Amino acid sequence: MPELPEVEITRRGIGPIVGLPITQVVVRNSRLRWPIPSYLAEALTGKSVRRILRRAKYLLFDVGEGWLIVHLGMSGSLRIVESQEPPRVHDHVDWVFGDVSLRLRDPRRFGAVLWTSGAVEKHALLARLGVEPLSDEFSGRVLYESSRRRSASVKQLLMDHKVVVGVGNIYANESLFRAGIHPGTPSGRITKRRYDRLASEVKLTMHAAIEAGGSSLRDFVHSDGSRGYFQQQYCVYGRSGLPCHSCGRLVKITRTGQRSTFYCPNCQH
DNA sequence: CCACGCTCCTGCGCGC
């Protein structure tokens, strides 16, 4: 499942299509989270992508007159393929650049393909997002200040995209473990100092993932894509009932909201 | 403003 590091790796991996004119747009299935706009092909054909940006987990393709917005959802991937390679099931969209195509696969169809002709940062999906976790804007201070007078747990705060974007369930679990913070702690009761540590761990975890994935960018672009997705060694995520790597106590699982929360009862307080 | 629950969808793992 693409977390922010995978989306960033994808952004870098599909860089080779920048500057190439779009010769055709093929939509085989427009029923993603929202319907793909029917005018998308008309809006894009003949244009070229000037640059590809990322905001949160959204990929933003600048084509001059507007922006293509792509979200990979839970199961989406974007790959550069040879245009004659036959599409497989769940390959919903091709952006064709002559001999090569950018191909979107998304089995669960939680992803999105949208278009905006206005300023992309004003788009309804992007306008109210919080800070980027890898930017200097994100620090313990952001978490501390947005947590005052809040009753929600620290894990829910960390996953609130109005505060900081791109921290999904896996990175929330892992960062809290690394920071030694129990995920259920009321966010309003955590000190600034502990939030500094937490923000630092979010950055470290994400940077390490990007570096691990970035090292196989060539494979990502030229193969079936699977090798570009690094296999992260998780400390707690998905490890309920297994011994903590740090202390040996068994990792526990609970539910926070609708999501699985993993933690070490000995290392996290 | 805040918190929470619902929803979309398919692949996978598990139990029998």
Next chain:
DNA sequence: TGCGCGCAGGAGCGTG
């Protein structure tokens, strides 16, 4: 070996 069930998850959106 095969079948069917339930779970997993990103994040917008509606409700209280």
